[in-house]
Amino acid sequence: MPETNPQSRTGLAFGGDYNPEQWPEAVWSEDVRLMREAGVTMVSVGIFSWALLEPAPGVYEFGWLDRVLDLLHENGIRVDLGTPTVAPPAWFYREHPEALPVTADGTRHAFGSRGAICHSNTHYRAAAASITTRLATRYADHPALALWHVHNEYGVPVSACYCESCAAHFRRWLADAHGTVEALNEAWGTAFWGQHYTGFDQVDPPRATPTVGNPAQALDYRRFADATMRENFVAERDILHRLAPGVPVTTNFMTALSQCDSVDYWAWGREVDLVTNDHYLMTDGRRTHVNLAMAADLTRSVAGGAPWLLLEHSTSGVNWQPRNPAKAPGQMARNSLSHVARGSEGALFFQWRQSRRGAEKFHSSMLPHAGTDSRVWREVVELGSTIGALAPVAGTRTVADVAVLWDWHSWWAQNLQWRPSEDHDARERADTFYEALYDRHLTVDFAHPEGDLSAYPLVVVPALYLMTEAAADNLRRYVESGGTLLVSYFSGIVDEHDAVHEGP
Missing domain, CATH: 3.40.50.880 (Class I glutamine amidotransferase (GATase) domain)
Structure with missing residues (x-):
């Protein structure tokens, strides 16, 4: 099994998502200089870069990523390298519009966001395997590579698709799970409301119905959707294990957020080499410090008590809640160290440099719009120093009562x-x-x-x-x-x- 601590030689990890493709190349040197000032030791790269890495089918442009990884390595910063399969390019959907997911009422989502994926679609699976293979072949031996980051936040924003490809896949899954249609009828209680089946070919996903549908069918579909996403993760993970042996593979969980209640993390925790988690506080009046501890304890538990890694949280306010207040002085450090105290091997953020464009431009970052003459930046630098001084706690375990x-x-x-x-x-x-x-x-x-x-x-x-x-x-x-x-x-x-x- 690969080494599960990507920072095992350097103590705890500190850094965040780095998206250099959003900025002119002239900015990159400044980024890295400021990363060193802040004590950054690891960044996540390439998670949403498929369209730039493969701008046309079978046409690859890795030069920019080569330069980014080389620059980071030269400055002692390790890389959590993403497979960009959460966001297929526009050309892919133009060729395969059926890969866009369908809702239970028959509406097909459009391109233009993220995570718009039918996980049963064979064209998507083939394209994801292809770009993952290309990345692993090119970067398996890059000295900056510390960790592989497959996809991004599985289940957000779409976990289940209800298209015909999923219907066929669901029937195969049911046959494997139940064995016979008679066993399916018994499990689902289809004698109620005359829902009896005489063949698996009669079964559809739990699409929109005049009134409430069969709850056992809906429950099995949640299991099926979760298992289908996990199949795709495992397919990418196995490619990376084969082509880049010794480098741990993860995907970022969201264990304690209700937005991601579609994923059975007990099952997923057995498939990753290192459990990682994204955690964002809900500003709804809860005692947030208790929520922090609960999220960390749950993530550590999914990891079987082993060290894990906080891969994303926010330096200050987020942008997707109804109201997004800034964090008070000291709150960022409290949040980060609360996770470290409960088993995390560091603290990383979304993201390094705050975006000027796009849906998340009002989401806080390590380097905010205000630049280095800001409270957020000063607190980031102070936190980096604190995380660096905590190197001796790497690999320790938390004992519960x-x-x-x-x-x-x-x-x-x-x-x-x-x-x-x-x-x-x-x-x-x-x-x-x-x-x-x-x-x-x-x-x-x-x-x-x-x-x-x-x-x-x-x-x-x-x-x-x-x-x-x-x-x-x-x-x-x-x-x-x-x-x-x-x-x-x-x-x-x-x-x-x-x-x-x-x-x-």
Whole structure:
């Protein structure tokens, strides 16, 4: 397995997304000079650069990226190199408009944003494999390369597509998952409302229906969409492992954000060489320092307790919430060091230099529009010095006092339509229990319901609506072995197919 700490020789990582393609080449030298002043040790490059790297089908222009990587290496800055597969070029969609995703009501998205991808589309898969192969072949031995960064924030903004390619793929997935159409009928309870199938060819994605559709079908489609994205990640990862052995491969998670509740990070955590996470505070009145700790604890737990890396957060305000206040003095350092204290191998930001154009020009950065004569820049430089001084903590592990059960499948099921009350929110229950533990100075690990719980004297179960028989047996063994189990309401209601458990 590749070395999982990209900064193992230099302590903790400090830096951010670097998008030199947005700026004249004359600016690059100034960028690197200021990076050195700020103590930057690693930057993420090339994540949205497919159209510049391959401006026409099979035509490649790597010269500019060569010069960027060489410049960074000459200045002692390591690179998290992206495969730009989150944003295919305009020419690709002109040739393959069917690769644009379709919503449940039949609307096809248009080109002009990011992440507009049907993950079942064979043309997209082939093109993604091709550009990944080209990058790996060219840069596998580049001395600046520390980490491969596949795609970007899978599931944001689109996780599921409902086109005909996805329908065919879904049928194959169901056949593998259930074996027979009779087993599918049993799992989905298709006797209700006359939904019985006699062949997999009759099954469609859960598209728009006159009233609520089959919840078990909708739940399986969440699983299918997640598995399909993961298939594409694994395909790129395997290319990189083959052509650039020894270089760890990751993709940036968003473990604690409701915007990315379409991804089962327990499953994804097993596929990456290094767990990395993006975390942005929600300015909605929550105690943000508690949210910071919770995000870090959840990410560390997805990493199995191993060191992980905060790959993105913001120096100040963001631009995509209804209201985006600037961070108060000292808040940036608090946010960064809170993650380091809970296992992160550093702190990186989106992005290095604040954009002048595009949708994220009002998103804060390490080098803001105001330049170096600004509070943000001075705090960035100070934080870089602090992160550098913390090099001895690299590779250390956090020991928790208590476990909280967390399951994305249960979250998916509970958030389907026609639940007992829209006021009941599984995430609210998890937040509330976590906050109570935090206020009692207890460090939390999150755990899968079927995972090993023997190390914890206390396990908390906040609204685990979907509970498998294996999970129930696991909790029973835990209590019989002397563990203390605290179970909140609306737990253990349904099985993995959203069928209510039979009574005693």
